[in-house]
Amino acid sequence: MTFFEELNNDNITGVAYKNINIKKALLAYFANSGNSTIADLCKELALSAPKVNNLLNELIADGLVKDYGKVDSTGGRRPNLYGLLPESAFFIGVDVKQSHINIGISDLQKNMVKLAEHLPYRLSNNQESLDELCKLISTFIEEFNAPKDKILGIGINLSGRINYATGYSYSFFHFHEEPLSKIIESQLGIKVFLENDSRAMAYGEFSSGVVKDEKNVLFLNLDYGLGMGIMLNSQLYYGKSGFAGEFGHMPLFKNEIICHCGKKGCLETEASGWALKRMFKDKITTGSSSILDLKAENIELEDILEAAQNDDTLAIELIAQVGENLGRGIALLINIFNPELVILGGSLAETGEFIRLPIKSAINKYSLSLVNADTQLKISTLKEKAGVTGACLLVRNRLLSLS
Structure with missing residues (x-):
């Protein structure tokens, strides 16, 4: 039985089970520390040389590890150096957006070996949309030139409330008694993990993006809706049921606008992509001018953001208004968490200074100066790739118990 078969066998117990965990520890050490000698591994894992x-x-x-030959030595017998074979295993990440999906596949050493961005897709809460999602993933797998049994897992990011531990989605595709992860798994034939999109984006940024040595970081996904990933003491924070980070539903405004959550006055009603789209259409209807005038009925968020980049005055003004409203909410977060770093990600963040400057101004206005003085505000460096990167890394780590 290979390591991968052992990994997915729930009936293994005793010495065999212990050996699986030691193998995981060996892989984790190689993944985090690079190639090593048997002596180093014995010391790190407190095991005997024959066992290692x-x-x-x-x-x-099993094709997971390679003997890279003798290591240079100043004297005595030269030991052999061992390390991971990157192409021995792969992990797929799927980042589901409102109007497209991004799919990537990474190897055992976190290298992104294939990436497909902006595949047309319409996220709707129905069976047809779910079937289309599975079809797109299946096609991507077929086009990837590697044996299917080397793909160990698929991480899928969805917006809304996800319980990653149970595999249930409560905002999209909650049609069956079985967990959504199991439903998709049965169609694709590969183990599936679900994750909230903002948290996966956050993990991608924490692991491979703008985060350096910071241990307490907030990642804000500013898109159609608002989401947040929280890193406390270098660990993702989930909360009791896995739903932590719903900062878009803080009741900050006294308005009669019904939020997607069913309540009124949420931050999301005045400071999100949905809000920007509504505000823009209202302005056009009441006579404001824009380069998008002729397509007012069919305006999407992407159109408004593109118009801002083309110096459209109305788009720029409304993005600034959204940024001011966002800054109020972020000021509260800074007062509560006192983070080292706040990262702005998602489509709204890609407008750069158009959104960052009004956010920064509102933070200075509404948060305690003594608290925000130590908080940096940065734009995501991974941008559209953050979600795919995070999904690949999370599924890799969960399957192999890596960190």
Whole structure:
């Protein structure tokens, strides 16, 4: 039985189960520290040389680890150096947006080996939309030139309330008694993990983006809706039921606008992509001018953001208004968490200074100066790739118990 078969076998117990966990620890060490000698592995894992040698040979036989030959030595017998074979296993990340999806596949050493961005897709809460999502993922897998059994898992990001531990989605595709992860898994034939889109984007940014040595970070996904990923002491924070980060539903405004959550006055009603789209259409209807005048009925968020980049005055003014409203909410977060860094991600963040400057101004206005003085405000560096990157890394780490 190969390591991958052992990994997915729930009936293994005793010594065999213990050996699986030691193999996971070996892979984790290689993944986090690079190539190593048997002596280093023995010291790190507190195991005997024969034990480590036997398990390494099994991982080599399974094609996961490679003997890279003798290491340079100043004297004595030169030891062999062992490390991961990157192309021995792959992990797929699927980032689901409102009007498209991004799919990527990474290897065992976190290298993104294939990426397909902006595949046309319309997210709707019905069976047809779910079937189309599975079809797009299946086509991507078929076009990837590698044996299917080397793809160990698929991470899928969806907006709304996701319980990653149980695999249930409560905002989209909640049609069956079974967890959504199991429904999709049965169609694709590969283990599936669900994650909230904002949290996956946050993890991508924490692991491979703008975060350096910061340990307490907030990632804000500013898109049609608002979401947040929280890193406390270098760990993702989920909350009791896995729903932490719904900052878009803080009741900050006294208005009669019904939010997508069913309540009134949420931050999202005045400071999101949905809000920007509504505000823009209202302005056009009441006589304001824009380069988008002729298509007012069919205006999408992407059109407004593109218009701002083309110096459309109305688009720029309304983005600034949304930024001011967002800044009020972010000021509250800073007062509560006192983070080292706040990262702005999502489509609204890609307008750059158009959104960042009014947010910064509102933060200075509404948060405690002593608290915000130590908080940096940065734009995501991974941008559209943040979600795919995070999804690939999360599924890799969960399957192999890596960090």
